[in-house]
Amino acid sequence: xxxxxxxxxxxxxxxxxxxxxxxxxxxxxxxxxxxxxxxxxxxxxxxxxxxxxxxxxxxxxxxxxxxxxxxxxxxxxxxxxxxxxxxxxxxxxxxxxxxxxxxxxxxxxxxxxxxxxxxxxxxxxxxxxxxxxxxxxxxxxxxxxxxxxxxxxxxxxxxxxxxxxxxxxxxxxxxxxxxxxxxxxxxxxxxxxxxxxxxxxxxxxxxxxxxxxxxxxxxxxxxxxxxxxxxxxxxxxxxxxxxxxxxxxxxxxxxxxxxxxxxxxxxxxxxxxxxxxxxxxxxxxxxxxxxxxxxxxxxxxxxxxxxxxxxxxxxxxxxxxxxxxxxxxxxxxxxxxxxxxxxxxxxxxxxxx
Numbered sequence: 001x002x003x004x005x006x007x008x009x010x011x012x013x014x015x016x017x018x019x020x021x022x023x024x025x026x027x028x029x030x031x032x033x034x035x036x037x038x039x040x041x042x043x044x045x046x047x048x049x050x051x052x053x054x055x056x057x058x059x060x061x062x063x064x065x066x067x068x069x070x071x072x073x074x075x076x077x078x079x080x081x082x083x084x085x086x087x088x089x090x091x092x093x094x095x096x097x098x099x100x101x102x103x104x105x106x107x108x109x110x111x112x113x114x115x116x117x118x119x120x121x122x123x124x125x126x127x128x129x130x131x132x133x134x135x136x137x138x139x140x141x142x143x144x145x146x147x148x149x150x151x152x153x154x155x156x157x158x159x160x161x162x163x164x165x166x167x168x169x170x171x172x173x174x175x176x177x178x179x180x181x182x183x184x185x186x187x188x189x190x191x192x193x194x195x196x197x198x199x200x201x202x203x204x205x206x207x208x209x210x211x212x213x214x215x216x217x218x219x220x221x222x223x224x225x226x227x228x229x230x231x232x233x234x235x236x237x238x239x240x241x242x243x244x245x246x247x248x249x250x251x252x253x254x255x256x257x258x259x260x261x262x263x264x265x266x267x268x269x270x271x272x273x274x275x276x277x278x279x280x281x282x283x284x285x286x287x288x289x290x291x292x293x294x295x296x297x298x299x300x301x302x303x304x305x306x307x308x309x310x311x312x313x314x315x316x317x318x319x320x321x322x323x324x325x326x327x328x329x330x331x332x333x334x335x336x337x338x339x340x341x342x343x344x345x346x347x348x349x350x351x352x353x
Contacts, residue, residue, distance in 0.1 A: 004170045005197040007223055010090045010142060015230060023234040025053050051239040054229075058242050061249050062217060066189050071222040074229060075237050079178060079201045079216030080107050083145075085228050086174060086199060086218075087115045091142045098143040101130045103153060103317045105176060108145040123319065128153040128283075132164055139170045147176040149183050152314050152325045154285035156185050166195050172224075174199045179287035181207030181259055182266075189219055196221050206288060207259055210248055213241040262288050266328045272338050276345050280322075289327045297322040300344065307340040 008016075024038035029052075041048045059070040066073075076082035091098065093116035100108045101124050112119050120141060122134045128150060135144060144165065148157040166173060177200055180187045189200055199220040205211035215237065218228065248255075266285060273282045273292055278300070281293040294300050297315040301324060304311055312325040329337070 002167050002169070002195070002197050004168075007196065007221075007227075010172060011227055012088075012090060012092055015089050015227065018230055020230040021234055023050070023053050025050050026234070029054075029056075047239050049239075051235050051237060051242060053234045055237050055242055058237075058245055058249075061246060065249065065252070066219065068189065068192065068219060069222070072192065072219055072225060074218040074220075074225050074232065076216040076218060076232075077236050078205070078214040079176065079203050079218075080111070081236065082201060082216050082218040082228070083107060083111045083174070084115070085231060086143065086172070087111055087117060089227050089231055090172060091115060091117050093117065097138070097141040098145065099135060099138055099141045100145050101135075103128075103150075103314075103319050104145070104147045105151045105178075124150075124153070128155045129158055130161055130165070132161055135165060136168055139168075142171045144169055144171060144173045145176065146173060147178070149177075149179040149285070149287040151176075151179065151287070152289070152291055152312070152317070152320070152323075154179075154283055154287045154289060154291050156183055156286045159185065162188070166198060169197065172197050172199055174201065176201045178203045178206055179289075181255075182263065182288045183286035185286070192219060192221070196223075199224060204245055204248070208248055208255055209258065210245065213244050215241055215245055261331075262328050265331060265334050266290065269326065269328060269334055269337075272341065276341060278345070289325050291320070291323055291325050293321075293323050295322070297324050300324060303344055304337075304340055307336075307343075309337055309340055 028037060035049065038050055040050060055075050056070065058075065059073045062073055063070045074082060076085065087098070097118040097120055098112050099120045099122055102121050103124065109119060120138050122131050125131060130146060146157055149155060150157070175188060175198060177187055180202065187200070188198065192198060192200065199218060202217045202219070204213065204215045266288065269290060270282055273279050273290065278295045279292050280295065283291040285291065297313055301311065301313040314320045314323045314325050328334070
């Protein structure tokens with residue numbers, strides 16, 4: 001337990017005194033036959049009414065899946081909205097500092113820049129693990145962003161490192177678990193009640209295959225969730241997204257089958273990549289993508305583009321020179337990739353002889 005953590009000391013003063021907007025659907029959430037309170041168009045077409053601003057039906061289902069209370073959940077228009085909400089709730093523009101650990105998900109930096117926050121970028125070590133000592137030397141930061149499995153490196157953060165930071169960091173730790181469903185280690189969600197300074201982010205975009213509806217999940221103590229709800233837009237998750245999410249979440253077995261298939265394809269892709277002479281390193285992955293270092297990243301990227309295959313060139317990122325990130329596709333898509341890579345291998349072998 002972190003004995004130095006005090007949530008009240010972190011909340012922006014103007015947020016503490018803020019009276020949040022109260023929508024018509026906040027003031028009445030029961031059932032009725034005639035709704036004349038929200039200036040809606042009364043002609044029913046399935047979406048003429050405002051959505052539930054607190055998404056209680058969807059939160060109920062997610063709470064069942066995560067083993068939490070509904071009050072420990074906040075939903076966002078993607079995890080990006082929740083990242084922004086956390087910054088706006090706890091960080092004073094042009095004054096407060098946040099820590100990111102590069103290379104990592106780029107929106108932490110962008111959101112901090114938008115909110116005019118000081119950014120302390122503490123590089124991951126050669127094993128892509130956080131530098132605990134350097135982080136704790138910056139213990140005046142309000143927020144620490146960690147991604148596990150990390151994007152774009154694919155590795156999990158060591159459990160001991162997480163536990164030490166949770167015990168010693170004075171601010172809030174935002175742990176982004178967007179890819180946790182593909183990992184060997186379990187989420188920290190079940191241990192959330194032990195860490196009042198922890199906010200966990202997950203998403204329906206990856207394992208649940210719903211990137212198109214942009215639905216992010218924030219999980220934290222009810223006290224933190226209450227602060228975020230004060231500044232959340234009243235209707236940030238639309239009716240169609242809520243309905244589509246509930247439909248997908250009703251079939252957990254289908255999602256688990258798809259995850260197993262992706263893990264099998266991930267293992268197969270790793271085996272194929274290790275056979276290629278122009279691939280210098282295949283980094284370990286606990287996500288639905290693989291990071292590789294190659295002889296000439298730009299050449300390989302452009303070659304695949306010509307074959308109609310798009311991967312992600314990460315070569316401009318510090319510590320990821322000549323690195324490419326490859327998402328795991330369907331079996332057929334991966335076979336197309338293998339075929340193209342074998343073509344390039346033949347050409348590469350001839351050139352180096």
